[in-house]
Amino acid sequence: MKILEINHCNKKFGENEVLKDISLSVSEGQVVSIIGPSGSGKSTLLRCATLLETMDGGDLIYLGDYAAKADPQGKSVYASKQDLQGIKQHFGLVFQNFNLFPHYTVLKNITEPPILIGKRPKEEVYAEARVLLEKMGLADKEKAYPYQLSGGQQQRVSIARALAMKPKILFFDEPTSALDPELTGEILQVIKELAAEHMTMVIVTHEMSFARDVSNHIIFMDGGVIVEEGEPDQIINHPQQERTKAFLHRFQ
Numbered sequence: 001m002k003i004l005e006i007n008h009c010n011k012k013f014g015e016n017e018v019l020k021d022i023s024l025s026v027s028e029g030q031v032v033s034i035i036g037p038s039g040s041g042k043s044t045l046l047r048c049a050t051l052l053e054t055m056d057g058g059d060l061i062y063l064g065d066y067a068a069k070a071d072p073q074g075k076s077v078y079a080s081k082q083d084l085q086g087i088k089q090h091f092g093l094v095f096q097n098f099n100l101f102p103h104y105t106v107l108k109n110i111t112e113p114p115i116l117i118g119k120r121p122k123e124e125v126y127a128e129a130r131v132l133l134e135k136m137g138l139a140d141k142e143k144a145y146p147y148q149l150s151g152g153q154q155q156r157v158s159i160a161r162a163l164a165m166k167p168k169i170l171f172f173d174e175p176t177s178a179l180d181p182e183l184t185g186e187i188l189q190v191i192k193e194l195a196a197e198h199m200t201m202v203i204v205t206h207e208m209s210f211a212r213d214v215s216n217h218i219i220f221m222d223g224g225v226i227v228e229e230g231e232p233d234q235i236i237n238h239p240q241q242e243r244t245k246a247f248l249h250r251f252q
């Protein structure tokens with residue numbers, strides 16, 4: 001079942017056309033990876049999809065039971081402004097630089113959004129947060145502050161924080177790019193485990209073999225357009241477009 005559709009998305013910053021007629025869809029349980037050079041518009045696309053930016057043209061359509069209140073037909077989210085916040089809650093975004101609150105403990109970083117935004121009962125949220133911390137191998141870190149953790153641990157906290165909102169889709173924007181190489185593997189492993197649990201994910205990454213192994217679909221972007229997309233093996237091992245070949249060549 002399709003749960004997100006982006007149709008003909010355009011986005012400009014001033015005169016700079018950053019996204020040009022981008023269309024994609026995400027189905028439940030699917031893992032979509034987005035690859036492409038720096039400046040190609042990948043982060044902007046994720047920010048549009050998660051409503052941190054407003055598209056200048058095109059449609060953003062959320063479908064499924066959670067969106068039914070907004071519109072049973074899964075019409076554009078822009079059509080119903082009052083439901084934006086409600087829909088926003090269903091989409092987690094994990095950033096390159098973790099974006100944890102430095103003055104909150106690990107536990108508070110994870111529990112604040114479901115309590116304040118999700119308006120859920122404290123005890124329930126705390127219990128779930130502890131299960132998530134256990135799952136992330138951080139059971140003993142709930143009272144720690146972000147600065148007391150390694151980059152890999154901080155990123156696992158931010159994944160737990162996103163999961164605490166029970167997202168329908170979890171978006172990752174280069175989740176390992178700020179990490180030392182030896183810490184990259186532990187984050188990729190967490191994401192692989194989420195994929196095995198059929199979590200729906202959209203992942204911007206420069207980890208090509210990871211993208212090939214974990215994804216159902218890979219999108220190669222360059223200069224604000226989708227140059228090529230398809231099955232992981234096709235895109236990573238048998239790209240058709242010259243721009244895709246040139247980009248992938250850098251990783252060999």
Ligand code: ADP
Pocket residue numbers: 013016018036037038039040041042043044045
């Ligand atoms: P990527 O994530 O693929 O590296 P981005 O989406 O970050 O690409 O950026 C695409 C283009 O949009 C770049 O030229 C960047 O400078 C520009 N850009 C991104 N965010 C902003 C912003 N908030 N204001 C102005 N320009 C921006």
Ligand code: MG
Pocket residue numbers: 042043044173174
């Ligand atoms: Mg980016």
